[in-house]
Amino acid sequence: MDDPEYRAGIIELLGALGLGELAAFQRLSADSELAPTLADQAALAGMAVVEFHHFERIRDRLAELDVSVDDAMAPFHDAYAAFHANTAPSTWLEGLVKAYVGDQIATDFYREISVAVDEDTRLLVTSVLEDSGQADFIVEHVRRAISDDPSVAGRLALWGRRLVGEALSQAQRVAADRDALATIIVSGAGGPGMDLAELSRVFTRLTENHARRMSTLGLSA
Amino acid sequence: MDDPEYRAGIIELLGALGLGELAAFQRLSADSELAPTLADQAALAGMAVVEFHHFERIRDRLAELDVSVDDAMAPFHDAYAAFHANTAPSTWLEGLVKAYVGDQIATDFYREISVAVDEDTRLLVTSVLEDSGQADFIVEHVRRAISDDPSVAGRLALWGRRLVGEALSQAQRVAADRDALATIIVSGAGGPGMDLAELSRVFTRLTENHARRMSTLGLSA
Numbered sequence: 001m002d003d004p005e006y007r008a009g010i011i012e013l014l015g016a017l018g019l020g021e022l023a024a025f026q027r028l029s030a031d032s033e034l035a036p037t038l039a040d041q042a043a044l045a046g047m048a049v050v051e052f053h054h055f056e057r058i059r060d061r062l063a064e065l066d067v068s069v070d071d072a073m074a075p076f077h078d079a080y081a082a083f084h085a086n087t088a089p090s091t092w093l094e095g096l097v098k099a100y101v102g103d104q105i106a107t108d109f110y111r112e113i114s115v116a117v118d119e120d121t122r123l124l125v126t127s128v129l130e131d132s133g134q135a136d137f138i139v140e141h142v143r144r145a146i147s148d149d150p151s152v153a154g155r156l157a158l159w160g161r162r163l164v165g166e167a168l169s170q171a172q173r174v175a176a177d178r179d180a181l182a183t184i185i186v187s188g189a190g191g192p193g194m195d196l197a198e199l200s201r202v203f204t205r206l207t208e209n210h211a212r213r214m215s216t217l218g219l220s221a
Numbered sequence: 222m223d224d225p226e227y228r229a230g231i232i233e234l235l236g237a238l239g240l241g242e243l244a245a246f247q248r249l250s251a252d253s254e255l256a257p258t259l260a261d262q263a264a265l266a267g268m269a270v271v272e273f274h275h276f277e278r279i280r281d282r283l284a285e286l287d288v289s290v291d292d293a294m295a296p297f298h299d300a301y302a303a304f305h306a307n308t309a310p311s312t313w314l315e316g317l318v319k320a321y322v323g324d325q326i327a328t329d330f331y332r333e334i335s336v337a338v339d340e341d342t343r344l345l346v347t348s349v350l351e352d353s354g355q356a357d358f359i360v361e362h363v364r365r366a367i368s369d370d371p372s373v374a375g376r377l378a379l380w381g382r383r384l385v386g387e388a389l390s391q392a393q394r395v396a397a398d399r400d401a402l403a404t405i406i407v408s409g410a411g412g413p414g415m416d417l418a419e420l421s422r423v424f425t426r427l428t429e430n431h432a433r434r435m436s437t438l439g440l441s442a
Contacts, residue, residue: 022262030251032247037290038294039289041243045246069260
């Protein structure tokens with residue numbers, strides 16, 4: 001943290017992750033209103049609340065680093081706003097698939113990046129990425145919906161492709177815009193770093209993991 | 222709880238309160254997006270999360286009573302949906318005033334009702350109505366906004382009157398529709414109960430407390 005370039009990169013990493021959690025909270029809360037029952041609304045609201053508590057941990061770390069939430073997170077506002085505007089679910093099932101796919105791609109992405117940073121940051125990042133059991137709830141609901149009406153599978157598979165396409169496109173935009181973040185990922189100032197061949201393998205793994213999860217949902221990737 | 226009529230009334234009370242907390246969660250989450258800064262967004266989101274945790278306590282009690290969330294809460298959906306549809310804030314300040322005024326009227330209302338019920342239920346009701354410090358945040362922001370631009374006070378005062386009018390109108394609708402709830406409030410089966418003169422004093426106190434809070438915000442009631 002004594003290296004100003006590394007510190008800037010870590011603040012960008014925390015800012016991107018924190019805003020992702022806050023944006024996920026807002027989207028899951030809104031999507032909860034699409035649920036067919038109040039119990040299901042509450043289930044999605046509960047997932048939103050888990051995201052907010054993750055946001056709080058990032059906010060606390062930023063406060064320790066003497067950086068305001070707005071200074072750290074505002075640079076990522078446009079990317080998340082564009083992602084969510086382009087992937088607003090129009091049904092409860094689309095909302096569930098988005099909650100699962102979006103959360104898991106983000107988890108994979110930040111977990112891969114975290115190998116390039118110091119241990120304290122890595123522990124924080126992995127702790128806020130912990131699954132809180134929502135995956136099981138979603139997989140069960142989506143599989144049951146497909147079993148009740150197999151015709152929904154085609155539309156949801158298309159939806160999953162759109163989600164991953166938008167997520168990767170916004171991730172690339174962030175990587176291109178945020179030099180300090182890109183630098184710690186690639187050169188690993190202060191951490192082990194990652195060369196470009198490794199970065200390419202990261203994206204391959206993200207795509208493979210996504211395909212595996214779509215299959216878990218009963219959908220083709 | 223052995224008296225089926227009393228039990229039905231308590232389930233209606235918990236259903237009304239629980240749906241209020243879930244609806245407040247959803248509205249505060251949505252309203253957080255009106256905030257001028259990400260830190261302010263997070264502050265309103267944090268208030269939403271407090272409401273959700275209150276909802277969870279009501280859900281747990283309903284589970285103990287072997288009643289589903291939907292059975293207990295669905296009867297109150299229309300009243301809350303109408304209240305929130307008629308009082309959707311169009312600015313951040315309106316959102317703050319609504320969060321404060323709406324939450325406090327609901328708190329007063331349920332706290333007044335809770336004198337008519339058994340001690341276990343009363344302890345649960347008062348615990349989920351505990352203020353979590355959000356009032357100070359809101360009062361400070363609203364007063365500062367009025368000090369920066371005194372012309373907002375007139376519009377916000379009108380807004381406060383609309384909020385209390387809608388809240389009382391929906392509360393009357395619920396009281397007229399839900400016999401079991403009205404019965405425990407008035408006749409207090411299993412609890413001390415409340416006569417009609419007392420009920421009328423409750424509404425007088427609600428209105429007086431509202432006027433006092435508007436004045437705390439720097440607004441005329």
